[in-house]
Amino acid sequence: MDGTSSGNLTDDLAGLDFAAVAPEEFARIVKSLSAKQLTEVMRGELRTRILGEVFGRMKQQFRPEAAGGLTALIRWKITGESDAVYETAIAAGACRVTPGRSDAEPRTTLVMGDAEFLKLVSGNGNPVTMFMTRKLKVAGDVGLASGLTRYFDIPKA
Template sequence: MADTTDLASLDFANVTPAEFNRLVKKFSKKEIQELSNDAALRSRVLKEVFGRMETQFRPESAGSLRALIRWEVKGETDEVYETKIDSGTCTVSHGRSDGDPRVTLIMNDYEFLKLVSGNGNPVTMFMTRKLKINGDIGLASGLTRLFDIPKG
């Protein structure tokens, strides 16, 4: 069992994806739900995770892919981020744009952290309806190869 103060005091700039994987693995669903109730900490964690997507992006795996991916993270308040992949580049923005996403991924905080840390199986999450996908399921199924995500 972990202490959410570990996450609150964490300097994300010095945490590798593998360390993040190990940290998230320690948290129970209840602990992550408690973290979600702290609006400032939740916002910081989401901002840090999405902020790293650009640096963890694998352009060689994306090739000429062009897609807008919308992430809807459900919690005390819903958060929306978008990842735009365009010819080997990845940019992330907070909030819903006017763009038409090729795929939208919808999940709660717990499932999101498990997914992005490499501790959750996206196929299992989808099959058990913990991860909802609207749009291009093929693109959604290939997202893990586009980012440097440690294996749980």
């Protein structure tokens, strides 16, 4: 943020052009907020914008050399004000992200709240710790889920 904060976190973030925010800056913003603040931010149109931008960047942050010949469909279910579902399909060294739930059977499904999702994708949350404390639930291939972070360039705050 630019120091002209109005004191209202949601208004401050709503004014951000997320497309122009570098992944490292996004990671710093997430790191600076408590889980309660992250949950407060993830409401309404702002939540839609944030999720859209995060999932929109996955394709660019995908590391095909790390994925090799991996073929997998990963379903993300982010719980909060409402359930948001996205799917990441990895095949032939490419990554495709689509909103919504397809009829295809995912190899793994990740379920987490808004704050946990933001911490995970910004490099501010440890997926193993989140899993062990049940803040991240995994259905299907747990091994694939545990290695997902190596297939993407995750920013560091």
